[in-house]
Amino acid sequence: MNPFLVIEGVDGTGKSTVCAALEQDQGAAFYKGMSPEWRDFRDFVDEDADDFSRLLYYFASVTYTSGKVKQSQETLPVICHRYFATYLAIFSLNTKTPLSQLKEAFAPVRARMVTPDLTILLTADHEELKRRLLARVHELKATDMRVVNSVEYTLNFELALREVLSWDGEYAVLNTTGKTPDEVIAEARQLCEQHIQNWKPVSHEVR
Template sequence: MHNPTKETETPGCTPFIPEAREVLSLVDQCPQQVQKGKFPVIVIEGLDATGKTTVTRSISEELGAVLLRSPPSRIGQWRKIFDEEPSIIRRAFYSLGNYIVASEIAERSAISPVIVDRYWHSTATYAIATEVSGGLQHLPPAHDPVYQWPQDLLRPDLVVLLTVSPEERMQRLQGRGLEMTREEAELEANSIFRQKVEASYLRMENPACCVVDASPSREEVLQTVAHLIHTTCY
């Protein structure tokens, strides 16, 4: 799962998916080793409808931070295409997207704080939940290497995981009326899959996720996240 390489996971699909060649070209343009700048990098994680958009926008404004997303805008227009592909190709797309956005994080964090809407933890948790059949008991045990941050990927200073109850999340999703990705649809149709994603988030290490209950009011959640950032990164 770690460090998906261009040689092993994607070239075979380039004749069939022209966009894959474009993704690989962007990866090739990224520096092999990138270093985080002097300003903090904060990642906001969570399932859809947990408030990520609200939190990332508000916190980035409060901190005067750059807001980035994974997959980054340079490949975001191809997301729907890769979401329809088999799991290994879909995973390669999201994994390589993390390495592309890492180069953006390195550049931007030299001049201002950076807020990232999803990053490696999302890629890893969905991959684990997809590849592991059966229930929670079949997940790799805590501290398994699969839960470790890749050594060659720029590491954030803080990862905030927003959570709400399944019932409240469903209400929020229904209220939004937005089209869901294949995996988000799977979350709704398969509670076991959702539980595996959530459990995998909690087992991530180096860095681990700092869990924030996103059920209270918008102001309370923002205050909690802001306090966490200031105590951890400043």
């Protein structure tokens, strides 16, 4: 099968920038952990559904994405902007559900999903995240504002991401603090070449 890469991280860490560059490098298929079709229902689910219904919605949406990934992998590399870790982390934070309970509930779902060849967790310090997010003043979402307004929420979000990602074993971490987009992209390329056997090397100079 062709490579499957996931880019995870708190809002503002640079996921979209890295995904776009690597997608172009590899001629890859690109997906988001929650596809646009499923996102259309998210506001309704988050506002009106009970916790159990909301969790099933998250499980179903990421399973759907996994199925699309599996189809695309037959012909193309695949890059995914978030997969399942973010949605479980956010659910845990918002409902105060222990991640150990979510892991147990998610296990039969996870067994049916494609496993990434590599997941890269992008990180950055809170002040940098805040600056980056506030620069998107017209695009800010509720989760963005929670990151902007709370160091504690941001730290807990990242800790939850790390725990969920550890369920699959090892993952790579790329700290984007103080780095230009080109520097972050170059480091992401290196990680892919080091950890994914059939990743196509791409030579680009950092400007």
